[in-house]
Amino acid sequence: MISFKTLLAQENAAPELIDLVAVILSTCHHIAEQVGHGALGNTLGATDAENVQGEVQKKLDVIANDLLIEALTAHGSVRAIASEEEEHARLACSGAPYLVAFDPLDGSSNIDVNGQIGTIFTILKARDDVPDHSDEQFFQTGRDQLCAGYVLYGPYTTLVVSTGAVVHEFTLNKSSGEFISSKKDMVFQQGTREFSANMANLFYWPKPFQNYITSLIAPQPANTRFNMRWQGAMVGDVHRILARGGVFIYPSDTRDVAQPAKLRLLYEAFPMALLVEAAGGCGYTEAGRILDTPLTQLHQRTPVILGDKNWANACFTALLIINTAA
Numbered sequence: 001m002i003s004f005k006t007l008l009a010q011e012n013a014a015p016e017l018i019d020l021v022a023v024i025l026s027t028c029h030h031i032a033e034q035v036g037h038g039a040l041g042n043t044l045g046a047t048d049a050e051n052v053q054g055e056v057q058k059k060l061d062v063i064a065n066d067l068l069i070e071a072l073t074a075h076g077s078v079r080a081i082a083s084e085e086e087e088h089a090r091l092a093c094s095g096a097p098y099l100v101a102f103d104p105l106d107g108s109s110n111i112d113v114n115g116q117i118g119t120i121f122t123i124l125k126a127r128d129d130v131p132d133h134s135d136e137q138f139f140q141t142g143r144d145q146l147c148a149g150y151v152l153y154g155p156y157t158t159l160v161v162s163t164g165a166v167v168h169e170f171t172l173n174k175s176s177g178e179f180i181s182s183k184k185d186m187v188f189q190q191g192t193r194e195f196s197a198n199m200a201n202l203f204y205w206p207k208p209f210q211n212y213i214t215s216l217i218a219p220q221p222a223n224t225r226f227n228m229r230w231q232g233a234m235v236g237d238v239h240r241i242l243a244r245g246g247v248f249i250y251p252s253d254t255r256d257v258a259q260p261a262k263l264r265l266l267y268e269a270f271p272m273a274l275l276v277e278a279a280g281g282c283g284y285t286e287a288g289r290i291l292d293t294p295l296t297q298l299h300q301r302t303p304v305i306l307g308d309k310n311w312a313n314a315c316f317t318a319l320l321i322i323n324t325a326a
């Protein structure tokens, strides 16, 4: 039974980085307990507040956010924290070496229907060229991530984490609170004919991309058909493609000229792209690789294509046709 500390140490991750991940995981264990109460815990339903994204905050959004901020601020190794639920970066400990950004409870619209939800996190090196508490601390690229992962609160609770070279999955032993190795060195399964997209938006995607995705579901011989799965939670959909292959896409939406993309670059696309690429897949925006994209606003949004190399490349090429055609 190998713990995540042993495996990350084997990848020469710094002891203080491993210790920081341990704090995040211990907090996620508490979040898993809160999630697990369901209707018995007075934690379901919404608050009467909206977050900076203009989304109504669920009670568990706030609980998860507060637990993570409290634990990370107390730990002493984190200089600043960025959260989907916080408008700006928060100072944790001046001069400390790390930054942590997270979506405390991704997919929270699934909470009240007992659907998949999870915590997505990424750890970066703090910058000495900007003020400790400023949003600019996080204005880096996806390749600057030191470690990224997610904790999926499903029928069982899994951690998937990487420092960039390999990806490991761990399963939470709920009685001991330990995350125990369940899949070492996850590698993308190539050729899985299953895509993940919210097809309700199909007619609002860039036109040639609509044609590409429509071609996947057009009648074809039984052994070449494609399947579609959509959890409504990036953490659940990306976990599925990491576990059995396929592609996850959230293209830009032509209805919203001001804000055509939905997913957030810093604490959704960056960490998921690091995991997908470390497992041998590819992550694209509609302009290039996710990991090469510079962050210039804390809650910057981006179109997302994540999947096995061939499929992600095919999706990006279809979009390139759009860009050259446009």
Ligand code: P6P
Residues within 6 Å of the ligand: 106, 107, 108, 109, 198, 232, 233, 234, 235, 237, 262, 263
């Ligand atoms: P839609 C959850 O709100 C989220 O940010 C991602 O986790 C998820 O993939 C996406 O939005 C779902 O969006 O449009 O299907 O509700």
